[in-house]
Amino acid sequence: MGPVTLDGAWTRRWVEAVAAEVSRRKAELTALDRAIGDADHGENLDRGFQAVLGKLDALDDGATPAAVLRLVATTLISTVGGAAGPLYGTAFLKASMAAGDRDELDAPALVEVLTAARDGIVARGKAESGDKTMVDAWTPAVEAASAAGDDVRAALAAAAAAAAEGAVATEPLVAHKGRASYLGERAVGHRDPGAESTALILAAAAETT
Amino acid sequence: MTVGLAIVSHSVRIAEGVVELAAQMAPSVAIVAAGGTDDGGLGTSFDRVQAAIAEADSGDGVVVLCDLGSAVLTAQTALDFAEAPERIRIADAPLVEGAVAAAVAAEGGAGLEQVVAAAESGLQGAARPEPTAGEGAVVEPEDGAAVLELELENEHGLHARPAALLVRAASGFEAEVTVNGVDASSLLRVLALGLDRGATARFEATGPQADEAIAAIRELAESGFGEG
Numbered sequence: 220m221g222p223v224t225l226d227g228a229w230t231r232r233w234v235e236a237v238a239a240e241v242s243r244r245k246a247e248l249t250a251l252d253r254a255i256g257d258a259d260h261g262e263n264l265d266r267g268f269q270a271v272l273g274k275l276d277a278l279d280d281g282a283t284p285a286a287v288l289r290l291v292a293t294t295l296i297s298t299v300g301g302a303a304g305p306l307y308g309t310a311f312l313k314a315s316m317a318a319g320d321r322d323e324l325d326a327p328a329l330v331e332v333l334t335a336a337r338d339g340i341v342a343r344g345k346a347e348s349g350d351k352t353m354v355d356a357w358t359p360a361v362e363a364a365s366a367a368g369d370d371v372r373a374a375l376a377a378a379a380a381a382a383a384e385g386a387v388a389t390e391p392l393v394a395h396k397g398r399a400s401y402l403g404e405r406a407v408g409h410r411d412p413g414a415e416s417t418a419l420i421l422a423a424a425a426e427t428t
Numbered sequence: 429m430t431v432g433l434a435i436v437s438h439s440v441r442i443a444e445g446v447v448e449l450a451a452q453m454a455p456s457v458a459i460v461a462a463g464g465t466d467d468g469g470l471g472t473s474f475d476r477v478q479a480a481i482a483e484a485d486s487g488d489g490v491v492v493l494c495d496l497g498s499a500v501l502t503a504q505t506a507l508d509f510a511e512a513p514e515r516i517r518i519a520d521a522p523l524v525e526g527a528v529a530a531a532v533a534a535e536g537g538a539g540l541e542q543v544v545a546a547a548e549s550g551l552q553g554a555a556r557p558e559p560t561a562g563e564g565a566v567v568e569p570e571d572g573a574a575v576l577e578l579e580l581e582n583e584h585g586l587h588a589r590p591a592a593l594l595v596r597a598a599s600g601f602e603a604e605v606t607v608n609g610v611d612a613s614s615l616l617r618v619l620a621l622g623l624d625r626g627a628t629a630r631f632e633a634t635g636p637q638a639d640e641a642i643a644a645i646r647e648l649a650e651s652g653f654g655e656g
Contacts, residue, residue: 297466297475298466300472300473302497302498304472304505305505
């Protein structure tokens with residue numbers, strides 16, 4: 220793949236790709252959530268991102284990455300009826316604030332944006348690494364992106380790979396946050412649905428050109 | 429006006445049921461349900477929570493009570509977007525017991541922080557009585573305490589509405605009032621006593637208006653705690 224420019228149009232294409240992937244994999248996400256949660260993660264995220272798609276057209280053609288991220292944030296907060304709404308909503312909101320008025324994100328800015336998103340989730344959900352939550356995908360992704368150097372495509376690819384590994388690594392864990400924490404040892408052996416959707420979102424970013 | 433309450437639950441029916449239960453004891457408090465998702469399914473709705481907080485706020489503030497995980501996250505997110513976040517508190521309390529205790533405190537004119545404290549006093553669980561000085565210990569009245577001892581004759585003893593009426597009466601005076609050794613201004617403490625019909629209740633009051641408080645409680649008892 221050639222070089223990529225993370226401008227507002229790219230951000231929009233990424234969000235559209237996320238919406239398509241969530242729609243395609245919603246049954247899988249809900250199945251993960253059925254095992255250790257309340258069986259609504261796929262449907263909830265799909266409802267949220269479909270609502271985002273409906274609102275993207277109203278944005279100006281010249282909308283900045285921050286404007287797109289903010290639209291995603293406010294839409295997810297008011298349309299996703301589970302914990303994922305406030306968590307991803309806060310992540311996109313903090314990401315939008317970190318992006319500021321930049322027209323495009325270079326590698327250091329991308330790391331800033333990903334870090335702000337992760338910090339927003341941690342502040343909202345009070346989860347730490349190893350609690351079997353989406354933080355277990357976000358934190359390795361942030362670290363991998365910041366170690367990847369000055370090439371944004373390499374940073375996105377590293378973040379996506381690390382998030383995917385982080386999601387798989389939630390399988391042997393006992394949950395300490397969220398509905399799965401009521402299950403104790405019975406959560407062991409199941410992948411956290413939020414970590415998996417985080418991997419999905421970052422994989423879509425790595426594949427968006 | 430009083431402090432208002434917003435009741436956030438994953439379930440429309442739980443939220444409405446808690447509102448109904450709490451309102452029975454606090455008829456003049458604005459208690460607003462925010463249950464379920466936008467289409468009424470199981471989950472929480474940011475828009476419903478935001479609207480409930482706005483509706484419950486008369487200017488004296490709102491205490492938000494939540495059930496499971498995402499209800500708390502949604503309420504916190506609503507707080508981030510609120511115009512007057514300093515007037516909103518999320519109580520760390522069990523939904524039902526906390527809402528009832530908060531409603532009674534608000535009905536008695538308590539301020540925002542006091543209503544939060546009333547809700548959070550429910551964390552110990554209403555089923556566990558307050559520890560006493562020892563089995564069968566008799567608490568000697570302090571010097572100058574006004575005392576009233578009577579047998580409860582009303583149908584429900586000191587449960588539910590009668591207990592709420594007692595708490596309102598006990599909170600309305602410049603006096604420290606106890607019933608069988610526990611704080612009579614705490615609904616959860618009074619309920620935890622489990623005083624049924626026929627049980628003996630001993631009220632003691634100290635402070636400048638101790639006699640007035642005891643007189644009000646005597647009058648309430650003679651009216652059958654609202655059940656006569």
